[in-house]
Amino acid sequence: MGITSKPVVFAVLSAAVILIGSTVTVFIPLFMPSTQPVSAYVKPYTSVELEGRDIYMREGCNNCHTQTVRPLRTEVLRYGEYSKPEEFAYDRPFLWGSRRTGPDLNRIGGKYPDSWHYRHMQSPQSMFEKSNMPPYGWLAKNRLDTSNSYKKTSILGYGFSEQDVQVQISQYRSKVTADTYLSKETRDLVTPAELHHELTEMDAIIAYLQKLGRDVKNLETKK
Amino acid sequence: MNSSALFYFLFTLLLSVIFGGIIRYYYNPKRKQKIEEPKHRMLDDEQ
Amino acid sequence: MSETGTEQYNFKIVRSFAFSALFWLVIGLIVGLWIAFEMFNPALNLAPWLSFGRLRVVHTNGLGLGFGLAGIFATSYYILQRLTRTALPFPRLAQAHLYLFNTTIALAALSLMAGMNTTKEYAELEWPIDIAVVVFWVMFAINVxxxxxxxxxxxxxxxxxxIIAMTIAIAILYIVNNLEIPVTLFKSYTVYAGANDANVEWWYGHNIVGFIFTVPILAMFYYFLPKSTGLPIFSHRLSIISFWALNFAYLWTGAHHLMLSPLPEWIQTVAIAFSIFLIAPSWGSVINGYYTLQGNWEQLRTNYLVKFFIFGITFYGLQTLQGPLQGLRTLNAFFHFTDWVVGHVHMGTMGWVTMIISASFYYMIPRITGNQLYSIKLANTHFWLILVGQLIWTITMWIAGxxxxxxxxATNPDGSLMYSFxxxxxxxxxxYRxxxxxxxxxxxGILIFVWNLIMTVRQAPQKDEAEQPIQNKELQSWG
Structure with a gap:
């Protein structure tokens, strides 16, 4: 009787039924530019920021922190301007998250100086006694591995040349290792002496955090 | 009514008609015996 | 050859997968307890590989892919052979499937602890492990x-x-969502960007839950409830309607995980509409379960397995009401990102999924070892402990949420926020405590469950325990 006695037909029909909703709501939108618009004001991550983003992913920060501010009054009040689709054009993968054990980070860039982040990453509890965030001081003990940085940006299509990547890395290193660096004292405090003149994983993840939401903020100040 | 509302309406209508059709087909008393047979057969596959 | 009765059901593979499931269940729960403790005591983040961010995915993958899939493979291999009255055609392939599966899950856990994490929820595994998952899935599908x-x-x-729907859907979902470009052996980037990646991921994330924690669990429910009660399922035709409606509607609803996000609004709206519709086929199965026991409710008292099925399907019913409601924009604005959702998920996994898999194992293991269950009393204790544990767990999280x-x-009269984060x-x-x-x-409760099954197997005769001849008397020979 009917398809329940024809396993192959049944399987094909199941696949077809499953694919209808998938096609309409997922596959077709992939080819619609309006799903993920691109805007000139949003800049791709620099190599250092991208390395920081990879560390953010490696440590699973997305399991506790979201990166989408919803268009709700109290949410905008707490975090800042709500998230716009074009901000995520260079995000592969997206890191919107699904759970807020910690606060949203989509507008964290520029909110605090680097020194705040060095201290906070080293020991969240030293700043907020009751915080349940794990300490990440050990990131400052790891030298940043930049051996794949160029390959990463080229896979992501950021359009940097190999030289661009080298320049970005050495510029950022010069910035955080300079005597004039505003957060030098805190950085030296959390970073082992032998890495004072190198880039660490801590430097990179802070560079990434400082990038989050910056393009939107820059646009607002320009207006 | 704008065109997208019309589209949503027609799409919902189409799905409802298909859904209704499937229910009518399987709930036709003529087919009851045959459709319900496997639930009895599955009970006697044991030793 | 099959007519002579020499062909044997292969139940050895069922047993191996069942005990693999139990192993990953215990591991996944230990990790779960560890991270639950970290939530109120961060001192437990003793080392990078023990930090919450890395362990949380070991918990979800260990239980979803380790326990869940192994349980599904065990019951599917059993149900398939029984319902078709046919022995597994490729027992060696099934054995290879078992080894590859357990190796993959072990490597998955270790790689996640090492921080190899794509961050896409329930798809965190890096590309070499993704390939292994696809390979063992194909091995399974061939036998199916x-x-x-x-x-x-x-x-x-x-x-x-x-089982057919699950085999196909998981293959499509897993491959599409995990398309990625390798950087090194341990690192890759997804091919999708931003909102598209979010859309693909939650299409996957929602449906992987659907096709691991709903569809195959329903397969178990529809098989083991009638088998353990001796009562035919209430309505086969209702189940047909439910089946097709569920399979059709499920795939439209992923974006209800992305309400009020930068994803285009029409995708969100369509997702809510189909989520509401999904109540119908879900409750089709709930009704089918309840009505099956019509006139035989005393079995709830006399048959220890019935409790698991009836409470399990009840949690499924609650789950499938709660889910669509959470998708509604106003409620979502309130509940999304809170512990409420964590409670929701765990009612499904600790209530529905684990109860049905437990009962299925209690039914199968004695039958394939040819022995009595070690202790029905312990099975009852197991039931009450996981019921009470789960209820306190989920209700606590709902209140917290x-x-x-x-x-x-909350805002002050002047419009400012009342509480800091x-x-x-x-x-x-x-x-959290x-x-x-x-x-x-x-x-x-779970430890008692595992102990009970280990003792059931240990007291079983060692000879020919996993092989039983196929009964030929009622066979229809055709084809």
Missing amino acids: FATLIKRREKQMYISLWY IQQGAMWK LDTLTSLYPY LRFAAGVIYFA
């Missing part, structure tokens, strides 16, 4: 379809439809 094609029972009973959502939204977090610690205690109760 070969058994169905060779089958000796003309009509396929409901459970087989669900309501409080959290309310505190996030940390105020809200610290107010939740009592709930209670949640941990509930988890311990639940874990105790």
Whole structure:
């Protein structure tokens, strides 16, 4: 009787039924530019920021922190301007998250100086006694591995040349290792002496955090 | 009514008609015996 | 050859997968307890590989892919052979499937602890492990379809439809969502960007839950409930309608995980509409379960397995009401990102999924070892512990979620926020402690479950335990 006695037909029909909703709501939108618009004001991550983003992913920060501010009054009040689709054009993968054990980070860039982040990453509890965030001081003990940085940006299509990547890395290193660096004292405090003149994983993840939401903020100040 | 509302309406209508059709087909008393047979057969596959 | 009765069902593979499931269940729960403790005591983040961010995915993958899939493979291999009255066509392939599966899950856990994490929820595994998952899935699918094609029972009973749908859907979902470009052996980037990646991921994330925690569990429910009660399922035709409606509608609803996000609004709206519709087929199965026992409710008292099925399907019913409601924009604005959702998920996994898999194992293991269950009394204790543990767990999280959502939204008369983020977090610690205690109760129940099954197998005769001749008397020979 009917398809329940024809396993192959049944399987094909199941696949077809499953694919209808998938096609309409997922596959077709992939080819619609309006799903993920691109805007000139949003800049791709620099190599250092991208390395920081990879560390953010490696440590699973997305399991506790979201990166989408919803268009709700109290949410905008707490975090800042709500998230716009074009901000995520260079995000592969997206890191919107699904759970807020910690606060949203989509507008964290520029909110605090680097020194705040060095201290906070080293020991969240030293700043907020009751915080349940794990300490990440050990990131400052790891030298940043930049051996794949160029390959990463080229896979992501950021359009940097190999030289661009080298320049970005050495510029950022010069910035955080300079005597004039505003957060030098805190950085030296959390970073082992032998890495004072190198880039660490801590430097990179802070560079990434400082990038989050910056393009939107820059646009607002320009207006 | 704008065109997208019309589209949503027609799409919902189409799905409802298909859904209704499937229910009518399987709930036709003529087919009851045959459709319900496997639930009895599955009970006697044991030793 | 099959007519002579020499062909044997292969139940050895069922047993191996069942005990693999139990192993990953215990591991996954220990990790779960560890991270539950970290939630109110960060001192437990002793090393990078023990930090919450890395362990949380070991917990979800260990239980979803380790326990869940192994349980599904065990029951599917059993149900397939029984309902088709056909032995597994490729037993060696199934054995290879078992080894590859357990190796993959072990490597998955280790790689996640090492921080190899794509961050896409329930798809965190890096590309080499993704390939291994696809390979063992294909091995499974070959045996599924070969058994169905060779089958000796003309009509396929409901459970087989669900197994077919799962086999196909998981393959599509897993491959599409995990398309990625390798950087090194341990690192890759997804091919999708931003909102598209989010859309693909939650299409996957929602449906992987659907096709691991719903569809195959329904296959078990529809098979083992009638088998353990001796009562035919209430309505086969209702199950047909439910089946197709569920399979059609499920795939439209992923974006209800992305309400009020930068994803285009029409995708969100369509997702809510189909989510509401999904209540119908879900409750079709709930009704089918309840009505099956019509006139025989005394079995709830006399048959220890019935409790698991009836409470399990009840949690499924609650789950499938709660889910669509959470998708509604106003409620979502309040509950999304809070502990409420964590409670929701765990009612499904600790209530529905684990109860049905437990009962299925209690039914299968004695039958394939040819021995009595070691202790029905222990099975009852197991039931009550996981029921009470789960209820305290989920209700605690619902309350925590309501409080959290309310505190996030609370404003002073002048319009400023009433509570800092940390105020809200610290107010939740009592709930997190209670949640941990509930988890311990639940874990105790699971340990009893594992012990009970180990003892059942150990007292079984060692000879020919896993092989039983196929009964030929009622076979329809055809094909």
